[in-house]
Amino acid sequence: MIPEIGHFSLIVATGLSFLLAIYPLIGAKINHAGMMNSAKPLAIVQFMFMMISFSILAYSFATDDFSIAYVASNSNSLLPIQYKISAVWGGHEGSLLLWALTLGGWTAAVAVFSRGIPVDALARVLAVMGMIAIGFNLFILLTSNPFDRTLPFLPLDGNDLNPLLQDVGLIFHPPMLYMGYVGFSVAFAFAIAALMTGRLDSTWARWSRPWTLVAWVFLTGGIVLGSWWAYYELGWGGWWFWDPVENSSFMPWLAGTALIHSLAVSEKRGVFKSWTVLLSISAFSLSLLGTFLVRSGVLVSVHAFASDPSRGLFILAFLVTVVGGSLLLYAFKGASIKSRGKYGLFSRESMLLVNNVLLIAALLVVLIGTLLPLVHKELGLGSISIGVPFFNNIFFYMVIPFAIALGVAPLMRWKNQDIKPLVSQLTIAAIASIAIGILMPAIFADKIKWVAVTGFTLGVWVIVTSCMEVYMRATHRHTLLKGLTKLGRSHWAMVLGHIGLAMVLIGISATQNYKIEKDLRMVPGDEVVFADYLFKLDGIADADGANYEGYEAVFTISKNGKFETEMRAEKRNYFVQRSMMTEAAIDWGVTRDLYIALGEQLEDNSWAVRIYYEPFIRFIWWGGLVMSIGGLFAVSDRRYRFVNKKIAAK
Amino acid sequence: MKKIILLLSVLVSFSIAAAIDVYKFDNEEQEALFKTLTAELRCPKCQNNNLADSNASIAKDMRQKTYNMVIEGKNEDQIVDYWVDRFGNFVIYKPPVTLATSILWVAPGLFVVLGFVIIVRNSRRKLRTRDEDEDEDELTGADKDRLAKILKDSEK
Amino acid sequence: MTENKTGKQLLTRLIPFVIFIGVSVFLYIGLFKDASVLESTFIGRPVPEFALNDLVDPSLAHDKSVLKGKPMLLNVWATWCPTCYAEHKYLNQLAAEGVYIAGMNYKDDRVKALNWLAELDNPYKISLFDPDGMLGLDLGVYGAPETFFIDSQGIIQYKHVGDINTRNWNGKLKAVYEQLK
Numbered sequence: 001m002i003p004e005i006g007h008f009s010l011i012v013a014t015g016l017s018f019l020l021a022i023y024p025l026i027g028a029k030i031n032h033a034g035m036m037n038s039a040k041p042l043a044i045v046q047f048m049f050m051m052i053s054f055s056i057l058a059y060s061f062a063t064d065d066f067s068i069a070y071v072a073s074n075s076n077s078l079l080p081i082q083y084k085i086s087a088v089w090g091g092h093e094g095s096l097l098l099w100a101l102t103l104g105g106w107t108a109a110v111a112v113f114s115r116g117i118p119v120d121a122l123a124r125v126l127a128v129m130g131m132i133a134i135g136f137n138l139f140i141l142l143t144s145n146p147f148d149r150t151l152p153f154l155p156l157d158g159n160d161l162n163p164l165l166q167d168v169g170l171i172f173h174p175p176m177l178y179m180g181y182v183g184f185s186v187a188f189a190f191a192i193a194a195l196m197t198g199r200l201d202s203t204w205a206r207w208s209r210p211w212t213l214v215a216w217v218f219l220t221g222g223i224v225l226g227s228w229w230a231y232y233e234l235g236w237g238g239w240w241f242w243d244p245v246e247n248s249s250f251m252p253w254l255a256g257t258a259l260i261h262s263l264a265v266s267e268k269r270g271v272f273k274s275w276t277v278l279l280s281i282s283a284f285s286l287s288l289l290g291t292f293l294v295r296s297g298v299l300v301s302v303h304a305f306a307s308d309p310s311r312g313l314f315i316l317a318f319l320v321t322v323v324g325g326s327l328l329l330y331a332f333k334g335a336s337i338k339s340r341g342k343y344g345l346f347s348r349e350s351m352l353l354v355n356n357v358l359l360i361a362a363l364l365v366v367l368i369g370t371l372l373p374l375v376h377k378e379l380g381l382g383s384i385s386i387g388v389p390f391f392n393n394i395f396f397y398m399v400i401p402f403a404i405a406l407g408v409a410p411l412m413r414w415k416n417q418d419i420k421p422l423v424s425q426l427t428i429a430a431i432a433s434i435a436i437g438i439l440m441p442a443i444f445a446d447k448i449k450w451v452a453v454t455g456f457t458l459g460v461w462v463i464v465t466s467c468m469e470v471y472m473r474a475t476h477r478h479t480l481l482k483g484l485t486k487l488g489r490s491h492w493a494m495v496l497g498h499i500g501l502a503m504v505l506i507g508i509s510a511t512q513n514y515k516i517e518k519d520l521r522m523v524p525g526d527e528v529v530f531a532d533y534l535f536k537l538d539g540i541a542d543a544d545g546a547n548y549e550g551y552e553a554v555f556t557i558s559k560n561g562k563f564e565t566e567m568r569a570e571k572r573n574y575f576v577q578r579s580m581m582t583e584a585a586i587d588w589g590v591t592r593d594l595y596i597a598l599g600e601q602l603e604d605n606s607w608a609v610r611i612y613y614e615p616f617i618r619f620i621w622w623g624g625l626v627m628s629i630g631g632l633f634a635v636s637d638r639r640y641r642f643v644n645k646k647i648a649a650k
Numbered sequence: 651m652k653k654i655i656l657l658l659s660v661l662v663s664f665s666i667a668a669a670i671d672v673y674k675f676d677n678e679e680q681e682a683l684f685k686t687l688t689a690e691l692r693c694p695k696c697q698n699n700n701l702a703d704s705n706a707s708i709a710k711d712m713r714q715k716t717y718n719m720v721i722e723g724k725n726e727d728q729i730v731d732y733w734v735d736r737f738g739n740f741v742i743y744k745p746p747v748t749l750a751t752s753i754l755w756v757a758p759g760l761f762v763v764l765g766f767v768i769i770v771r772n773s774r775r776k777l778r779t780r781d782e783d784e785d786e787d788e789l790t791g792a793d794k795d796r797l798a799k800i801l802k803d804s805e806k
Numbered sequence: 807m808t809e810n811k812t813g814k815q816l817l818t819r820l821i822p823f824v825i826f827i828g829v830s831v832f833l834y835i836g837l838f839k840d841a842s843v844l845e846s847t848f849i850g851r852p853v854p855e856f857a858l859n860d861l862v863d864p865s866l867a868h869d870k871s872v873l874k875g876k877p878m879l880l881n882v883w884a885t886w887c888p889t890c891y892a893e894h895k896y897l898n899q900l901a902a903e904g905v906y907i908a909g910m911n912y913k914d915d916r917v918k919a920l921n922w923l924a925e926l927d928n929p930y931k932i933s934l935f936d937p938d939g940m941l942g943l944d945l946g947v948y949g950a951p952e953t954f955f956i957d958s959q960g961i962i963q964y965k966h967v968g969d970i971n972t973r974n975w976n977g978k979l980k981a982v983y984e985q986l987k
Contacts, residue, residue, distance in 0.1 A: 234703075236703050238703075243698055278822065285826075296836075296837060297841065298833060300697055300698050300842055302697045302698055304697070309837050312837045316833055316837065319833075320827075324823065324826060327822050327823035330823075331816060331822075331823055334819045335815060335819075344773050345769075345770060353765070353769045354765075354766075357766065357769070361759075361765070364758045365754070371829065371832070372745070372751065374832060374833075374841075375832045376750060377839075378836065379750070381748075381750050382739060383739065384740060384751065385739070385742065385743050386744075387744075389690050389743050390744055394754075394755075519670050519671065519673070600670070608670040608672050694948035695842075707913060707939075708949065711943055715943060734847075735847060736847060736943060736944060737946050737948070738845065738946075
């Protein structure tokens with residue numbers, strides 16, 4: 001009975017999304033206040049019904065209702081409760097419901113937190129979001145209903161959640177990613193609404209920006225979390241594989257990063273408007289493309305959901321309608337968007353354009369790299385694979401101009417910058433960066449690799465120029481300490497965002513070039529030495545759990561004779577799903593991770609063991625975290641500046 | 651049909667037991683070469699895994715054969731060619747450089763060049779037409795009224 | 807003058823749309839293809855050199871000359887492969903109809919394989935035994951069942967991945983076989 005209520009709530013929400021898509025839009029067209037004002041309550045009620053639907057699905061998982069097919073295939077009575085709840089989005093149908101719920105949430109949020117937006121603009125924005133909701137809700141109802149029953153059969157127990165997903169990563173990673181993907185629909189809706197009216201003043205950018213920033217923060221966090229989860233869960237010490245599903249998250253991120261920078265310029269300087277509109281459309285389009293790639297079976301990936309062509313067809317039709325429609329609208333109505341304002345060749349505007357050009361070029365690399373194998377094969381040219389060696393190589397070359405420009409840009413003034421005083425400052429920064437870049441491997445490692453030095457130099461360059469800029473800004477009119485307190489939050493946002501990226505660059509350079517990996521055959525008592533660490537296998541014993549049986553290997557690690565830590569690596573056999581899992585032992589640190597994965601027992605009763613030394617790998621995720629915090633700073637500044645801007649109207 | 655999909659989703663699952671084979675090498679260069687190869691060679695049967703991370707029996711065979719070739723003294727190109735001869739370009743994660751795949755490098759490259767040209771051209775044009783633009787900066791009457799109304803609304 | 811400019815600008819702004827539609831066409835086509843099937847590099851190439859023993863009589867050695875002389879199928883199979891089990895009955899039928907089928911037992915146990923053939927009948931005129939999969943590797947075999955279509959010169963003309971059944975035999979494979987010279 002209760003699942004049917006969940007199903008029914010979803011139907012009601014879909015009906016409401018139809019109303020939301022049509023009614024306020026007509027109201028905006030004929031300037032009927034009542035119709036336009038209906039958008040806000042419609043959005044809120046739609047969200048409430050989505051909440052009911054989702055809560056009921058979660059309740060069904062929590063109470064082991066195996067009469068629902070989706071619960072039966074993704075859960076089990078022995079599953080710990082937190083995984084029963086996160087199993088709601090562990091499979092295709094439930095994750096789509098989460099997507100739709102997230103969309104309902106963002107729509108309601110835009111409806112509620114939009115003081116100052118004229119009612120006709122708001123009506124259009126919410127109507128567009130309603131249209132998107134129609135697509136997703138119909139997709140769920142028609143092809144991927146999580147409430148389908150298994151009756152007349154009633155399974156005694158469920159299939160269990162895939163053991164890889166029985167982890168805290170599943171609790172946070174998909175919801176954060178979806179908050180990001182769906183959040184870009186807000187910028188999208190604002191862009192479409194603006195194109196519809198042909199009016200795009202800089203206030204549009206001001207409204208769009210905070211929503212986009214929040215979405216970007218979530219997406220950054222979601223990607224970082226996914227990378228970290230893969231690292232500790234999968235047992236191969238890797239954190240990014242350029243897999244199509246990973247790329248599907250990275251592409252909207254690249255577009256989103258370009259977008260938040262472009263929005264800042266459109267808001268402050270009134271330029272780039274047409275380009276910003278195109279980016280707003282692109283970021284969300286890439287989210288939708290990702291949804292298609294992941295669920296259609298068109299590309300091969302370990303992360304892909306089980307697929308079938310009818311689902312793929314629906315998503316593709318939806319994709320063509322939304323993206324094709326918006327790009328057509330952009331083509332025909334884009335002319336009405338005029339940017340006023342001028343800037344010189346050496347100006348912050350130009351540098352931000354450089355930022356956008358390079359980010360979109362990177363996006364093209366990922367997009368073409370992901371789709372080319374498909375196109376190549378369909379053209380009859382044969383199967384090819386495009387993976388880690390290709391992407392790593394190209395990104396290495398692309399990051400060089402990007403990081404250099406990133407260091408220069410904050411030092412540039414808006415509109416026009418006299419380049420001469422900057423040259424000496426930049427030269428000092430460059431020399432310092434190169435020196436430190438070479439010093440770092442000289443101190444921490446035993447060999448100087450020039451690829452690594454390049455990466456370190458670029459990272460240090462960004463940090464040095466950021467510090468220089470902060471110092472110059474702070475001391476412009478005050479003493480250093482007083483000046484620092486006067487710097488606005490959006491300024492700190494920029495600093496944190498850039499330093500976060502520098503940390504990521506340093507982490508990647510260190511780990512890609514100086515990682516040590518050893519596959520060994522060990523019996524209890526064996527020792528191995530590398531990277532100044534002594535790894536001793538003390539013993540291997542049985543270690544069983546609630547839904548698995550396994551082995552645990554205990555290692556003692558010492559450095560230069562002194563005890564460092566003890567590490568325990570496990571191998572588990574989950575009986576319900578019948579899969580073998582490895583629980584790697586990780587001793588994490590600021591300057592290095594030690595990582596041990598236990599393999600199989602070999603014929604001579606020794607064990608296969610893999611040991612990694614990963615220098616500075618934490619910098620990658622901490623850097624991502626710092627970037628996200630920067631984004632949060634930027635959002636929190638907006639309200640403050642919103643008030644001031646009103647007074648200093650152009 | 652649904653049952654097949656359910657079954658498929660279980661089978662498609664991740665049998666991630668760390669595929670750790672232990673091989674002995676004559677020197678560090680050989681070990682490094684083996685690691686490079688097993689990372690850039692693709693398992694022909696898997697859901698996008700390289701040879702190093704795959705448990706499939708074909709991957710095990712390929713690793714064994716690759717190891718044999720490394721010990722024999724073959725270099726990276728020879729070993730990659732050996733596998734491409736049998737499984738095609740699918741089996742190496744580096745795409746071949748052909749007219750068709752050149753778009754991978756040409757498209758972003760062209761985009762960057764085009765982008766820079768537009769940046770330079772826009773900045774020059776804007777500086778040159780300074781006088782024309784100054785007229786545009788004036789708000790029209792209707793816009794001025796809207797602005798006044800917005801300011802008034804927000805002060806409430 | 808302005809109209810030309812507007813027209814050109816419109817065309818420029820249509821580029822993203824055009825590219826997107828182009829990509830969508832490929833995505834659409836991709837929906838109806840099996841992404842995991844790998845095409846063979848051996849089409850038009852001769853069977854490589856090999857030295858394998860017979861499955862039934864271990865002392866009997868075979869080389870590539872046994873896969874030559876007449877048009878034939880080379881079926882790669884194993885007892886651990888459930889699809890091979892499903893395919894086997896149809897292979898018996900084809901053999902009875904006169905199709906010359908050679909078998910290659912791939913990465914399997916000899917005793918199990920012989921028992922299987924005894925139980926389910928043997929459609930293979932010749933049975934190769936490839937216990938470590940080395941001929942398989944040399945032929946680009948990545949799983950079972952796979953079937954190679956070889957002509958009388960010993961040249962591989964086609965490779966089919968997956969089981970052979972009524973549908974695909976009558977749909978495509980029979981014509982391929984009949985075209986072998």
